[in-house]
Amino acid sequence: MDFTTLRDDMEAADTSSLVDKVEANLVRLLQERKLKVGDAIPKETELAELLGVSRTVIREAMLRLRMMGMIESKKKKGAVITSPDLFGVMSKSMNPHILDQDTLKEIFEFRLVLEIGMADLIFYHITREDIEELKRIVSKEPQATQHHLFHIEHEIAFHGKLYEITGNETMKKFQRMLLPVFDYVHNSGLLKKPPSLKKFVSHKGLVDILENGSPELFRNAMRNHLENHFARLFASSEP
Amino acid sequence: MDFTTLRDDMEAADTSSLVDKVEANLVRLLQERKLKVGDAIPKETELAELLGVSRTVIREAMLRLRMMGMIESKKKKGAVITSPDLFGVMSKSMNPHILDQDTLKEIFEFRLVLEIGMADLIFYHITREDIEELKRIVSKEPQATQHHLFHIEHEIAFHGKLYEITGNETMKKFQRMLLPVFDYVHNSGLLKKPPSLKKFVSHKGLVDILENGSPELFRNAMRNHLENHFARLFASSEP
DNA sequence: TATCTTTATTAAGTCATACATAATAATTTA
DNA sequence: TAAATTATTATGTATGACTTAATAAAGATA
Numbered sequence: 158m159d160f161t162t163l164r165d166d167m168e169a170a171d172t173s174s175l176v177d178k179v180e181a182n183l184v185r186l187l188q189e190r191k192l193k194v195g196d197a198i199p200k201e202t203e204l205a206e207l208l209g210v211s212r213t214v215i216r217e218a219m220l221r222l223r224m225m226g227m228i229e230s231k232k233k234k235g236a237v238i239t240s241p242d243l244f245g246v247m248s249k250s251m252n253p254h255i256l257d258q259d260t261l262k263e264i265f266e267f268r269l270v271l272e273i274g275m276a277d278l279i280f281y282h283i284t285r286e287d288i289e290e291l292k293r294i295v296s297k298e299p300q301a302t303q304h305h306l307f308h309i310e311h312e313i314a315f316h317g318k319l320y321e322i323t324g325n326e327t328m329k330k331f332q333r334m335l336l337p338v339f340d341y342v343h344n345s346g347l348l349k350k351p352p353s354l355k356k357f358v359s360h361k362g363l364v365d366i367l368e369n370g371s372p373e374l375f376r377n378a379m380r381n382h383l384e385n386h387f388a389r390l391f392a393s394s395e396p
Numbered sequence: 397m398d399f400t401t402l403r404d405d406m407e408a409a410d411t412s413s414l415v416d417k418v419e420a421n422l423v424r425l426l427q428e429r430k431l432k433v434g435d436a437i438p439k440e441t442e443l444a445e446l447l448g449v450s451r452t453v454i455r456e457a458m459l460r461l462r463m464m465g466m467i468e469s470k471k472k473k474g475a476v477i478t479s480p481d482l483f484g485v486m487s488k489s490m491n492p493h494i495l496d497q498d499t500l501k502e503i504f505e506f507r508l509v510l511e512i513g514m515a516d517l518i519f520y521h522i523t524r525e526d527i528e529e530l531k532r533i534v535s536k537e538p539q540a541t542q543h544h545l546f547h548i549e550h551e552i553a554f555h556g557k558l559y560e561i562t563g564n565e566t567m568k569k570f571q572r573m574l575l576p577v578f579d580y581v582h583n584s585g586l587l588k589k590p591p592s593l594k595k596f597v598s599h600k601g602l603v604d605i606l607e608n609g610s611p612e613l614f615r616n617a618m619r620n621h622l623e624n625h626f627a628r629l630f631a632s633s634e635p
Numbered sequence: 636t637a638t639c640t641t642t643a644t645t646a647a648g649t650c651a652t653a654c655a656t657a658a659t660a661a662t663t664t665a
Numbered sequence: 666t667a668a669a670t671t672a673t674t675a676t677g678t679a680t681g682a683c684t685t686a687a688t689a690a691a692g693a694t695a
Binding site for chain 4: 174175176210211212213214217231232233234
Binding site for chain 4: 439440441455469470471472473474475
């Protein structure tokens with residue numbers, strides 16, 4: 158593998174910090190060389206020498222790549238390319254306590270948008286077994302008298318299954334990341350109006366539509382199912 | 397500010413790397429102390445002494461926080477808390493050339509889902525001026541004879557405006573991040589079947605609905621508008 | 636010979652120290 | 666008093682040494 162042109166490229170770069178340059182060059186390099194997952198990259202000391210910078214800088218740059226999920230490094234073996242994990246870092250900052258209120262609210266909205274919009278994906282991928290499982294989940298729906306936590310768990314089981322059906326791993330990961338935030342916003346005083354306890358389209362109703370309906374019907378039903386959330390959203394801020 | 401309990405907490409932690417522990421402890425600390433944006437955190441040497449680790453480790457941990465957008469550090473002034481940028485790191489790895497094909501396709505789907513699902517947000521926030529601007533954008537729609545790039549630009553202008561109307565900055569950022577990937581997938585051979593050039597609901601049609609219709613109508617219209625994309629998606633993989 | 640165990644090697648992880656750089660504060664000078 | 670100069674300070678970078686764990690090599694045992 159030829160890393161010799163790297164230094165020139167780097168010196169051509171501009172104002173930003175040294176680590177920034179090295180990082181950018183490494184990223185560029187990896188994609189230029191079309192390195193596949195599993196391929197090894199030179200060791201830190203070699204890179205340091207090649208780029209004419211200290212090992213400290215190389216390490217900081219590689220740390221960033223590691224955070225992006227672009228590489229993994231192990232002792233003795235060195236670093237190898239991996240398929241980047243889009244949500245790795247993001248999920249760390251996805252913490253209700255360190256995000257500002259506006260962002261929290263926007264994330265709340267994000268989930269609603271996703272669940273309404275994914276109707277077509279669901280209908281395209283759904284199988285007989287999926288429907289059976291959904292029915293099974295619905296049948297375990299907790300009574301109104303039961304503890305709050307049971308309801309949350311049930312919500313997660315049902316809606317999580319929907320994401321699973323889409324077959325879209327990225328979306329599923331995204332949802333898993335959103336969950337705690339959603340729950341936090343739901344229970345915090347962030348959204349003014351308490352949810353009316355009126356019942357809209359139920360989980361069972363949604364499953365019926367999945368079995369016999371169409372994406373259009375499902376979208377509207379899901380919108381209705383989420384009405385309480387929307388109501389709180391639109392009640393707590395002027396457009 | 398009292399950072400003295402930090403060391404004990406840290407020593408209670410387990411197997412992971414030293415930097416991992418320090419990172420976790422710093423994050424935990426910042427949220428426990430409810431530090432506000434702009435508040436300064438102790439300097440590297442102080443933290444190093446307090447935690448009983450080298451400055452190297454502190455620096456690596458802080459570098460991670462910086463990547464998450466949780467802190468910003470400037471020379472002499474030290475580091476201060478910032479509101480985390482959820483997409484900062486993500487957008488770096490959102491590179492068509494380093495993502496695997498499955499993920500690329502999933503991101504493609506992601507956009508479609510969002511644009512169908514965000515109907516309610518649009519209707520809630522939209523103003524007279526927004527509609528005027530949309531009409532202005534539509535009026536500049538390039539002819540079929542014009543260059544491919546004009547069409548792309550027009551697409552971005554129109555759909556970007558829709559995201560803007562939602563008032564959801566998070567979603568807007570997300571979309572900006574998705575754009576290059578979407579374009580890449582659209583033009584690459586990733587999706588088998590070339591788009592049929594049949595015309596479905598046009599941009600103008602969508603604007604009409606925004607003016608006189610309802611979220612339900614808009615969702616269905618948008619679904620139809622995106623039909624070419626869906627067709628390619630569903631043609632290139634078995635469910 | 637084949638397999639298990641021990642030892643050596645290697646590259647990342649951690650540490651300590653020194654110096655460079657740039658932003659701020661303090662001081663001098665006009 | 667205000668501008669210009671100098672000192673200070675915290676991060677940024679460099680260097681060399683040491684630690685640790687994974688791998689490879691060598692050796693022992695069957």
